[in-house]
Amino acid sequence: MNIHEYQAKELFAKFGVPTPKGKVAETAEEARNVAEGIGGQVVIKAQVHAGGRGKGTFKNGFQGGVHLSGDPDEIESLADKMIGQTLVTHQTGETGKIVNKVMVAQAVDIEKEYYLAILMDREGRCPVIVASEEGGVNIEEVAEKTPEKILRLPIDPLAGLEENDVLGISDQLGFRDDIASQFAGLLDSLHKLFLSCDCSMVEINPLVTTPDGQLLALDAKFGFDDNALYRQPEIAAMRDTSEEDPREVAASEYDLNYIGLDGNIACLVNGAGLAMATMDIIKHYGGEPANFLDVGGGATEEQVANAFKIILADSNVKGILVNIFGGIMDCDVIAQGIVAACKQVDLSIPLVVRLEGNNVEAGKETLSQSGVNLIAADDLADAAQKAVKAIAA
């Protein structure tokens, strides 16, 4: 799950990670009021879940999703050109993203930019602090070209953040005196935030020092553990479904695991590993998968029907491949679900079905007696080849 910059800054404020003064606005007038409240130079930023906002272009022709001004009148007019408009950046794709909100924040003078993050390290089985004195740039590039400039320090899951470690990083980043003590406080707050909110990642890029001796988080990026959202109602409420693929939003309502892709053969599979492998085998035989879709181990007839509706809502889809290994589930129950779904949605494109497992003979019988126009397959390779051939015809 992703959150907006203004939401990230709200989390920072709550946990005591210092950021420039700022607030979110939903109208041009609100943006003006925020600018007046802050006073002086402010920066106005379009709130979308995508990077490259500054260099983006609005579909109304307006250039740039990030602007600087000291004049509240100008902020109001800038906000007017952004709110409700569609911003296209190198990360949004051609369709772009609608800007519903803007953030107005105090513009700060920057002395030097740094990078600071805490990530969950799966190999180390603990959080790791990543820091660099090269901030404001793509950290993966820094890691590749000048790995010696990246500091990595694991945090013991039971002992927590230790004072000596904090001092060590602070020293290596070149922080002294008051800035060093500000850094110790900031890192402690960031670590508390990381743990309390079940983050998989919290990244500050850039972290800046100012000429007047402040240490501030200028931009933030979060990743959260989806498995933990049940105990993070405040984070879960930050989800903005208007930023997501509408097919994925619909799928999540039915507890289906769906990810839209660019191909034209839709797949419906039980199990995440098998669903990935089904996409792979379609590609192997020269086709392009339209989606990843795992209906889970205990898919019901209703879920199968909903899954069909979601994959058919994608106008690129020219054929469907159903691949079910019914381990515990009765294949006949699944077959009945497929038949019911086909009748409900009035299927008009080729459907290839591969069923294997428990009570498979009855399942195949149900499919062949149903009158539904489908292509039966013996195994996964056969199914993939038949699906690729069917859409080529």
Next chain:
Amino acid sequence: MSILVQPDTKILIQGITGSFGGQHAKLSLDYGTQVVAGVTPGKGGQLFADKVPVFNNVKEAIAETGATVSAVFVPPPFAADAILEAVDADVELVVAITEGIPVMDMMRVAAKMEGSSTRLIGPNCPGIVTPGEGPQSSGGCRIGIAPGYIHKKGSVGVVSRSGTLTYEAVWQTTQLGLGQSTCIGIGGDPINGTSHLDVLKLFNDDPETESIIMIGEIGGDAEEEAAAWAKDHCNKPIAAFIAGATAPPGRRMGHAGAIISGGKGTAAAKKEALLDAGIAVAQTPSEMGSTLAQLL
């Protein structure tokens, strides 16, 4: 022999009175597995399926029944504590089936298990099966949620992160007449207990296991780690498959661990590491069994 569990291994099930745990406890009993106890706090004294005693805690269950393995079917919010309870009770093996345990909780479990003699398999895994000699492999040890009847007692060791892909490999080797020594699903989460490498070592030392199928998927570097070890140490033929060659970077493909991030964990890199270690890589999931058979 097989690895980790045998037909006479006594198991207990944490969460046996829940619908999911109960359903699979019954299937294991039907398979002939020695399910000797259940644990659900507050429900001690009940009988499950008219024969399996339910206890309030793991220590009591072990003391009364001699169970050495625990299967965890407890819902995600309580699963980490359930695993740690089994660890504290010195269970030899904990098989955590539960899907959706927060990563922070598993981090805590992993840290507390350092130095412990208990082995953890999972979480978010299909479990472990050592097929038996009866009809449709019954009489074996089935812990978890895998369908028992697709197995056949035999010589292939199967290790996988994914459930249904394990079933594919099992079914293919059953149809080829090879059968399986033991099949282990290690789970699709970023932080889990037993790794691919741990299982490869066990199979390598097991006289009954003559060949190995290893199934991996995108994300992390566990497959690379296993391949690097196998290159110099494994003396049995291995066939592998890696799922997720077509997965886009940065997206979680169902399993919390199946995500390509920062350019790491791609299927291509994993396949290269496997091939470099002399492991045969199946081009499609349909060819896992046949790829192995060609090595024999």
